Amino acid sequence: MKFDKEKYLNKRENIRQTNAFRGKLVNTKATISEKAISGIALSVIGNSILAEIELNNKNVLVNCSVSGKISSPNKNSTLIAVGDSIKIVLSQNSNNEKFIGRVVAVEERNTKLSRYAVGKKNFEHVIASNFDYLMIVVSTFQPNYNKRFIDRLVIASEIGGIKPIIVINKIDLTEDLAFFFDDLKIYKELEIPIFYISSLAGNGIDEIKEFTKNKISLFFGPSGVGKSTLINLLLGEYTQEIREISERTNKGQHTTSFVKMLKTNFGAKIIDSPGVREFALWDIDKQNLALHFHDFDKYRQNCKYYACTHIHEPDCAVIQAVEDGQIDIERYQSYLNIFDTLEE
Ligand SMILES: Nc1nc2c(ncn2[C@@H]2O[C@H](COP(=O)(O)OP(=O)(O)OP(=O)(O)O)[C@@H](O)[C@H]2O)c(=O)[nH]1
Ligand SMILES: [Mg+2]
Ligand SMILES: [Zn+2]
Structure with missing residues (x-):
């Protein structure tokens, strides 16, 4: 790069x-x-x-x-x-x-998206507050999406009291959309709305408009997935005086460098944000992580140990369900992944 x-x-x-x-x-x-x-x-x-x-x-x-x-x-x-x-x-x-x-x-925040502040111990970095939808924006390719990222953001939205939505952008880059429907099936089962769109070709934009109408939505995701391109489409001709330094000097790069809230002419408020690479969860520990994996809910109660972490304990119903193919193995992978990064 x-x-x-x-x-x-x-x-x-x-x-x-x-x-x-x-x-x-x-x-x-x-x-x-x-x-x-x-x-x-x-x-x-x-x-x-x-x-x-x-x-x-x-x-x-x-x-x-x-x-x-x-x-x-x-x-x-x-x-x-x-x-x-x-x-x-x-x-x-x-x-x-x-x-x-x-x-x-x-004033007190009603909802928020928070992460653990980089390089600062026990400090909450609030990306935005008082909004309704966390639009987790990823792309089919360039860059490829990563389900570990989606899983983290779904948890963060639950902790912050926000409804998570998945937006798969750049569908123009694939001829096999069925692959994505299948790969993301689990999120549908978890009742998370998923939009398949192309900000380049214009597919799915009206649906996003309809959905975000009269709501405040934060668009969040890795760099280069097309958040700002999508937001520009939603804004259309209607722009607000929030300019970036890089846009002002007009060097031809539009990478977003700060969080900003913008108003559309169809009653939606939109928050654009800079691309993220890592996202350390805030306000969660090893003990309560599994509570945020709702696909584990119906198995968890059958674990032999009350405080089962679903990692090494005998007679763990969650592990059994993974082995039986009832829990998506990738979700379990995410669980292990996040578990390792959390404090006791
Ligand atoms: N093929 C294709 N390219 C797209 C699409 N949407 C955006 N792009 C391109 O992807 C690149 C990155 O788009 P941006 O909108 O700047 O991405 P971003 O998510 O805002 O990136 P950051 O601000 O760095 O976080 C640009 O070159 C866009 O033209 C799409 O639907 N299809
Ligand atoms: Mg951007
Ligand atoms: Zn267990």
């Missing part, structure tokens, strides 16, 4: 800003100014937050900063994530032309 310097620098800058940001103090007891108004964070880049607020019965965007202590119920967690409900004190800039805001508080 070619080294992409701009992408690297963008990424490094984001990490630097995020780390600086994490150092901010959280004050859970602060009294919030009566002047503060409510808003939603649409993008968070380091210290600068783009928020949507209601002003004179109209929704407007306002650039905000964070300074000093902010009141928040979330400890050891991302201070402000896209989707967060925030409280803002407004003021006008020096020319009295434009409103600017200062974030003074963050």
Whole structure:
């Protein structure tokens, strides 16, 4: 793979800003100014937050900063994530032309997608909050999908209280769609909706529009699967003023470098996000992992040991079901895989 310097620098800058940001103090007891108004964070880049607020019965965007202590119920967690409900004190800039805001508080998150923060012990990295659907976007080929990734994200969505949806993009790259239907059968059995689409040829886009209407959906997945291409189709002509540095300098690369919420003209709110390679689960341990594998549910109760981990214990009904072909062997592989990466 070619080294992409701009992408690297963008990424490094984001990490630097995020780390600086994490150092901010959280004050859970602060009294919030009566002047503060409510808003939603649409993008968070380091210290600068783009928020949507209601002003004179109209929704407007306002650039905000964070300074000093902010009141928040979330400890050891991302201070402000896209989707967060925030409280803002407004003021006008020096020319009295434009409103600017200062974030003074963050509210409790209803739903969220969280991962274990990279390189930081016991710190929750919230990718986005207060949304409905986690659209797990993968492609048929270029890059090939990986079911271990899907399994992790299905668990993360359950932990965060979000409904998982699988989106298989780039179906134009295969002539054997039946293979994918068969390979992903287990997720259908788990009642996870699956969309087969091509953002290049336009297949399945109307179905995605219909499905995401009046909902807030985070599009999440590995780099290059086509999240932004799909999102651009959903946005159509209607674009919002959230530009990326790389788009502005127009170097011809569109790799997404930060999370941002966008509005469509058909009533869906869409969150685009940078591609991920690894995803360490947050808020789960070895003991409760199996509870998130619902295809194990009907066997688990027949294990001989109450605290069976379904790995080495004798008379394990889950292992028996795998051997009998009743549990998908790849799901069991995922289980083992994730089990190994978790704390006791
Ligand atoms: N063949 C084919 N190519 C596609 C399709 N959708 C997107 N692509 C191509 O895949 C490449 C990556 O697309 P992006 O939309 O930038 O992917 P992304 O998931 O947003 O990537 P990151 O922002 O890096 O996470 C581009 O060259 C797209 O033209 C599709 O349905 N079929
Ligand atoms: Mg992208
Ligand atoms: Zn067992």
